[in-house]
Amino acid sequence: MSASGFGAFDSSSDSGDERGGPAPAAPRQRRPPPPALAPAAELEVTVQLSRFHLETLEGSATGDVDIRGLCLGIGDRELLRDAHLALRSGVRYGLIGRNGVGKSSLLRACATRVIPGFPRDMKVLYVQQEMVPGDGRSALQTLLDEGSARGGLAARIAALEKAMEEAEEGEEAEDGDGEAEGEGERGEPAAGEAEAGRGGGGGGGGGGRGRSLVAAVQAILATRAASSAVEAEQTAARRSRTRGKEALRNAREAREAARRAGEQQLSPDAAASLAPQLLAELYERLDELGGSEEQEALEATSLLEGLGFSATRAREVPTRELSGGWRMRVALAVALLAQPQLLLLDEPTNHLDIQSILWLQEHLANRCEGVTVLLVSHDAAFLNAVAQETVVLRDGRLEYFPGTYDAYMQLGLNGSGKSSLLRVLCGALAPAAGEVASPCPRLTVACLDQHSGRRLLREAAAMTAAAEGAGGGGGGGSGGSGGAAAAASGGGREKEKEKEGPPTAVSMVQARAPQLKPQEVYDYLGKFAVPGPVAATPVAALSGGQRCRVALALAMLPRPHVLLLDEPTNHLDLLMVQALAAAVREWEGAVVVASHDLRFLRDTCSEVWVVEGGTASRQAQPEPADAIAAFVARLLQRVRRKGGSGRR
Structure with a gap:
């Protein structure tokens, strides 16, 4: 039986994993600091x-x-x-x-x-x-705040102006209440003002109004100090050992200044004094940017x-x-x-x-x-x-x-890519004896999607908990009927798991197929580009791509009749994608591929279906490459007709 499969892809730009319908418009928020990169x-x-x-x-x-x-x-x-x-x-x-x-x-x-x-x-x-x-901002407001220097400045100006207006309204309200409420005996400040002078809010800004001005001014000062600290740290990272000591000291001082700025508690009077100067500086920078x-x-x-x-x-x-x-x-x-x-x-x-x-x-x-x-x-x-x-x-x-x-x-490869790096699907192990034959054969299905790597982590955590006597039964397999195999064969291996330590690709294959010898397990994983050192590494320590390959190996272990691949190329490098495509073409069962990788679809599928507008329809062109080309041409026309990019 030759391999059969069809590719399904979603052409609707609004049919992704966005949640629900429109939500009420969120008020414009102060621009939060951008997410930090992983520590350099x-x-x-x-x-x-x-x-x-x-x-x-x-x-x-x-x-x-x-x-x-x-x-x-x-x-x-x-x-x-x-x-x-x-x-x-x-x-x-x-x-x-x-x-x-x-x-x-x-x-x-x-x-x-x-x-x-x-x-x-x-x-x-x-x-x-x-x-x-x-956060609470819309996508458009986030884009204007984060992607546009002008938008970011405008957001800070708006927040500061609003806080200044509220503080002025609070002062006018306090003036109408009389001086007696503002002073204690011997001209001492009232308790609320004394607390505000120490940064507790209230006072000259009228309670909450004063606090909003303090918060706006402190946010601008903290952002400025943080930017200076980042610049100093980048300078220190570039310096040699001789000059690096001074640069590193400057970076530490800048970071400490940024920390103090973030923790600083201004009084309302101090914030009111600084606000006009900061506002003028922000407007000056906005004028320098130009545009509209x-x-x-x-x-x-x-x-x-x-x-x-x-x-x-x-x-x-x-x-x-x-x-x-x-x-x-x-x-x-x-x-x-x-x-x-x-x-x-x-x-x-x-x-x-x-x-x-x-x-x-x-x-x-x-x-x-x-x-x-x-x-x-x-x-x-x-x-x-x-x-x-x-x-x-x-x-x-x-x-x-x-x-x-x-x-x-x-x-450019000079022959390094001629031989297949792995036989992902067609190289799976055969049954222990003969062929699967039954008067009423049961259809087995294996599914691999873009989240299989994450589920593999959860299963590994469940196996660890079970081995330590803290968990319930079964971690949920990543490969259809493979999960049942793990549950059926895992109980008798509990003591062995305790000795083996955290779950590895090897231990997870052995849990599903205890009849395999250790070398057979390593050979099997090798066909999925999971070499010995990686196979023996705890699953939790593997990269995203390595976990995906392990998940694929586990999904294929029971040799299913139907293979469902949902975005299988995510987290794979290009050579792995090519190897996967070659193996899918040789797979003897049925394959259904849902992917946005046009090259992968073109290389693997004998039929092409399009999911669009709530329906699935088969493309009219008999050749998959022609069907995909026609669909892409139609989408490109749609993109260009809409004016596309919005760039000058």
Whole structure:
């Protein structure tokens, strides 16, 4: 029986995992601090260049990045060794490499500017895979506040002006109450004013009104101090040992000043004295920016529409009510509106539907002139459409290829990709004896989706709890009938689990298939690109891509008749995606694939179905490649007809 399968993808830009209908409009809030990146301190970065050369690079105004002798590591693990980081201004680069080689770490090092010699004045924005926090602001307001310097200043000005007006109203109300209530015996301040002078609120600002002015002024001072601290820390990270001590001391002092500013309790009188000066400074900075608020609002609205937001939801739904995927779209829109000099994108298509992916690739390719882009993506079609040049992170070095990913694969690999890295599906173990035969065969189904890695973690935690005598029965399998196998075979192995320690890929396979010998278990996992050291590592310590491969191995262990793949390429590197596609083509059972990876669909499916407008329909073209091309052409027409990107 030849492999059969069809691809289903959702073309509706409003049919993602957004919650419910429109919510009541949220009031404009003070701009919160942006979410911090993962601590840069865990990255160890050195550059083998003279201090004079580094200072020359840091002060470069060309927009280029050209750093030689770059070494990058995390703990004892070396990621880059004597590498050359070379990014020309305005060029779009695709950064490729196996999972775990350090692609995201390199992006983070650039984003946090811990690389010695990195241009100090370059405007850098980083959109990463991790979930973006939400708050009470709408997507549109968040975009204007975070992606626009003008919008952020306008938000702070509005908050400060409102607090000043409320404080003035409070003073007028107090004047009407008479002086007797404002003073105690011998002209001493009343208890409320004394408390306010110590930062407890009330006093000259009229209770809550005074507190709002104090809060607004303190927020501006704290933001200013925090920015100074970040700048000082970045400077310290770039300094050599000789000059680094002084820079590190300055950074500590700046951080301490920022901490004091955050804890500072101004009196209402002090806040009222500082507020006019701060307001004048904010207006001066706003005038220097130029432009108009209306123009930026139009651009922001168009960006959100291009990424799948309806106008109503963009304006009314608080971001805290959006799922992680939709918050990632907001973060992406923020980066596009801000127009940085260097845009760092880490798997930007993971949470996008096909129409949004097509819109994004059109925007990056045609509407981001002058922006340098460094892009990590498992989506080969997206890489080919966006990246002009390819950067390969391999063996601790950065290699540069002047062409697309496809061109690199044809000319640049020199045979390293000829043999399949893994036989994901067709290489699963056969039954212990003969073929499965029954007068009434039962259909078995295995499902692997984009959340299987997370469920694997929960199952591992449940196995640990059971082994320690603290948990109930069964952790819920990640592979259909595999969970039942684990529950059936796990009881007799409890003492062994206690000896083995935290669950590993090996122990989880053995729990499902206790008849397998240890070497057979390792051989089986090897077919899924889970080598011995990884197979013996606790599941909780594996990367996202490694957990996905383990989840796939567990799903395939019972050799199901039907395989359901929901976004199977998320968290896989490009070579793994190609290997998975080759194995799906050879799989003898039925396969149903739901994916937004056009290349993967084209390479695996014999039928193409489109989910759109609440219905599923088979594409008329008999050849899958033709069907996908026709669907993409229709979406591109729709994107271009809407005016797409909203950029000048």
